[in-house]
Amino acid sequence: TIKGVLFDLDGVITDTSVYHEQAWHELADQLQIDWQPAFAEQLKGVSREASLAVLLNATGHPNDYSAEQKAQFATEKNDRYLALLQQLSPAAIAPGMTAFLTALKAQNYRIGLASASKNAPFVLERLGLSDYFQARVDPATLRKGKPDPEIFSRCVALLGLQPAECLGIEDAQAGIQAINASGAVSVGIGAKDVLAAAQIRFETTAELTLANIRQQLK
Numbered sequence: 001t002i003k004g005v006l007f008d009l010d011g012v013i014t015d016t017s018v019y020h021e022q023a024w025h026e027l028a029d030q031l032q033i034d035w036q037p038a039f040a041e042q043l044k045g046v047s048r049e050a051s052l053a054v055l056l057n058a059t060g061h062p063n064d065y066s067a068e069q070k071a072q073f074a075t076e077k078n079d080r081y082l083a084l085l086q087q088l089s090p091a092a093i094a095p096g097m098t099a100f101l102t103a104l105k106a107q108n109y110r111i112g113l114a115s116a117s118k119n120a121p122f123v124l125e126r127l128g129l130s131d132y133f134q135a136r137v138d139p140a141t142l143r144k145g146k147p148d149p150e151i152f153s154r155c156v157a158l159l160g161l162q163p164a165e166c167l168g169i170e171d172a173q174a175g176i177q178a179i180n181a182s183g184a185v186s187v188g189i190g191a192k193d194v195l196a197a198a199q200i201r202f203e204t205t206a207e208l209t210l211a212n213i214r215q216q217l218k
């Protein structure tokens, strides 16, 4: 039986993934790195540093940049991202998400946050959703990012559950891989061609209800 739900944040609880993408795109333009359409999916779920590495690797000469320059680029990306978040309010909560969280809480499911974002506490606060989460993994403490299962394994442990007792909800390929490797049940939000590895999948969060999940779990 499922007793807990592990949530990704960006692209699941709210559509901040488009702001991450825009901020990286702006940085790529600034560095005169050609923006490739494939970056959008590749950067989802991936840490700030690993995302920067994807962009710099695309130049073919990533070693031209010093550690100081890379730290500076990461800071610039985050400044751009935070500027895009200025208007963030509860209006930006994904469709059906408040109802889903409320239903989970009412039925005593344990709720955890497994976001790679160091901005996650700020985003949850701005959305007014902080109080739903009994456990949050601090991404600064992770040895490996998604697709490694560490973040989901840690979240399961913080909730005091076993992996098979948990659903993990993700919009990123790396995230679905991480959930599957952790032993939790993966729930993908998004297109089928992108999230083929998800055990359960919904096109949008509007379909994310306990009844719909139970139906697909059979």
Ligand code: BG6
Binding pocket: 009, 010, 017, 020, 021, 043, 044, 045, 046, 047, 048, 051, 078, 115, 116, 117, 118, 119, 120, 172
């Ligand atoms: C993930 C996003 O949730 O967090 C990624 O999907 C992002 O796009 C990552 O790079 C790290 O976020 P932050 O806020 O710590 O730079």
Ligand code: MG
Binding pocket: 008, 009, 010, 011, 012, 017, 044, 045, 170, 171, 172, 175
């Ligand atoms: Mg995501």
